[in-house]
Amino acid sequence: MQEKIIILDFGSQYTQLIARRVREINVYCEIHPFNNCPEMDETVKGVILSGSPYSVRDDDAPKPDLTAIKGKMPLLGVCYGAQYLSQFYGGEVQPSKTREYGRANLHYVDTTSELLTNVSDHSQVWMSHGDTIVNLPEGYKIIASTKDVKVAAYKVESEQTYGMQFHPEVYHSTEGTQILKNFVVGVCGCTQDWTPDSFVETTVQELKDKLGNDKVVLGLSGGVDSTVAGVLLHKAIGKNLTCIFVDNGLLRKNEFEAVLDSYKHMGLNVIGVDAKKEFLSELDGVSDPETKRKIIGRVFIEVFDAEAHKIQDVKWLAQGTIYPDVIESVSVNGPSATIKSHHNVGGLPEEMNLKVVEPLNLLFKDEVRRVGRAMGIDENLLGRHPFPGPGLAIRILGDITAEKVALLQEVDHIFIQGLKDNNLYDQVWQAGAMLLPVQSVGVMGDERTYEKVVALRAVTSTDGMTADWVHLPYDFLAKVSNDIINKVKGVNRVVYDISSKPPATIEWE
Known part of the structure; x- marks a missing residue:
């Protein structure tokens, strides 16, 4: 039977990232809603509680039933999860005097703790919370602090239960993967055989x-x-x-x-x-x-x-x-x-x-x-870029004709082939061209033209849930624009989309 880590999700934007980090350590894990916890059979080696957009002090805050988990198997609370394990079991969580968001450095690290083995004294971590733990329950011991956050991480002394107010799963926590490895391999005893x-x-x-x-x-x-x-x-x-x-x-x-x-x-x-x-x-x-x-x-x-x-x-x-x-x-x-x-x-x-x-x-x-x-x-x-199921239909804004499809296919081909020829294709997660429902004044030779506008789009992403526009070299964009206008009859203007997701989506329709 495949051993696994269970991640209970409280709605955090980072929950999938926790799963990805655990799997990068070659340990299988599954995400489940906190209110639909799976059976804790012998294949479950440990549980991670995710962050959440809620405050533990909210009346409608998620409240998981941890009866079959806490004190019975390794448990790690991240951000909201850590605050819940404190507040619900007799500690105190209050609004932070200043919002704790962004990079911080650990000023105290208990390297004797199994969770923090091989973590350096001033390790950079990522904070993202509006509340903070001001008092821990009896039997909880601080194992890490930052300059502003006294309880950055803790352990329950009689259990394999841990909490941390920072996010080890994000890239900004420079030794976050080491901490997660310490938990899933060191504390939980997973064998790293999921390849x-x-x-x-x-x-x-x-x-x-x-x-x-x-x-x-x-x-x-x-x-x-x-x-x-x-x-x-x-x-x-x-x-x-x-x-x-x-x-x-x-x-x-x-x-x-x-x-x-x-x-x-x-x-x-x-x-x-x-x-x-x-x-x-x-x-x-x-x-x-x-x-x-x-x-x-x-x-x-x-x-x-x-x-x-x-x-x-x-x-x-x-x-x-x-x-x-x-x-x-x-x-x-x-x-x-x-x-x-x-x-x-x-x-x-x-x-x-x-x-x-x-x-x-x-x-x-x-x-x-x-x-x-x-x-x-x-x-x-x-290595192929993702391509939308409806294809060019949602990259042609407005009605669709065979002529518009043929035109956009030519534009798209010049753009994508250009990325490949200039060794840029693999640096881009997804790219394409959009045919806009507007016409633009231009000059070709000595004649005034009134022709179509196309927009080029290239983004970097991990899974499409968020995306940033790619800073393609100006020389490359200039050449591609020139090639499109010269080679595709009916196009006299090329623009480049510099919107990120959110607030924009990757596709225009």
């Missing part, structure tokens, strides 16, 4: 056991998640997997042919479906972004369903769902507010009467890439 290779071995065996000799159909998109899911399934069931790759007419230039060719070289059984006419016909005259998404989702289901029914005796639909999608659907406050609906195959199981298999639903995006590398998938596929 990409072990995941492949375990998952392939589980898929063999679950699927047996059943037939499975998978919708490929050309993206990292569906590709890695396809290869995992192929390892498990071979010819019983059929992959369907639909060309919705909204892909990048030459992408349909290039991706099909890549898959064939990998030995996957892939059916390519040219459905450009169906999608563009249904989108004719539609400008509203959400309506576009819904149409694309519906037509995709219709096309995919028709192709899947040509395969005899299919029992399962495979999906490339990854862990952030799973967490989102069971979050503390229920599913988060929908910023925009996304094209996926969520409507298919009901329509096709299929069972669903999701071989990647335990992994974050960077872990999916590492698993792909462990299976020898080509780096050109693994």
Whole structure:
């Protein structure tokens, strides 16, 4: 049985980051809402309580039931978690005299504490809280302090229970990973055996056991998640997997042919479906972004369903769902507010009467890439930028025509190829071009022009939840702009988007 750490989530923006740090130590962990705690069986080696936007003094503050945990197994409270373990068990938490936010340095470190082994005296940590612990319960001992925060970390003397008011999971806590390793390996005794290779071995065996000799159909998109899911399934069931790759007419230039060719070289059984006419016909005259998404989702289901029914005796639909999608659907406050609906195959199981298999639903995006590398998938596929399901439909603001798609494909191709040629592609998490619904005055030769404007977008991110715009070199932007205007008829102005997420989103629609 796979040993694991359980993270109880109180709604912190950093909860997923705690999980990522633990997994980087090759220890498997799961995030669960604080009010839906899983059974503490023998596979659970320890529990981490996350931070929270709440104050422990709020009437509606999250109050977990720790009866089966505290004093019975290793427990670490982070920020809100630490304050809860103090306040609820007899200590006192009060509003900070000054808001404690940002970098701080430890002035006292008890290096005899197992949690703080190999942590230096003036280690930098990251504070982010409006409350502070002013009195600890009886039997709690301070093990770290900063200049302004007396109780930066503590231990319950008779238990393997710890708390810290700073965030070890963020990069600004320079020895945060060491502290988390001290907890999950030193205190909890985890063996660090959760690696990409072990995941492949375990998952392939589980898929063999679950699927047996059943037939499975998978919708490929050309993206990292569906590709890695396809290869995992192929390892498990071979010819019983059929992959369907639909060309919705909204892909990048030459992408349909290039991706099909890549898959064939990998030995996957892939059916390519040219459905450009169906999608563009249904989108004719539609400008509203959400309506576009819904149409694309519906037509995709219709096309995919028709192709899947040509395969005899299919029992399962495979999906490339990854862990952030799973967490989102069971979050503390229920599913988060929908910023925009996304094209996926969520409507298919009901329509096709299929069972669903999701071989990647335990992994974050960077872990999916590492698993792909462990299976020898080509780096050109693994390194591909994310691309939205609705494709260029949400990068063409306003109505969609075949002419606009062709124009934007050319612009996008010049931009993306330019990033690759200048060794910038791998420094960018996602990039693309937007066709704006405005025209701009320009001059070409001696003639006045009135043509289209395109916006270029490039961002850095870890998982798309937040993103910063990339400071691409001016010389590069100047050359790309010049190439686009000179080579793409109908465009006379190029702008570069310097908005971050939040408040902007990565896509424009």
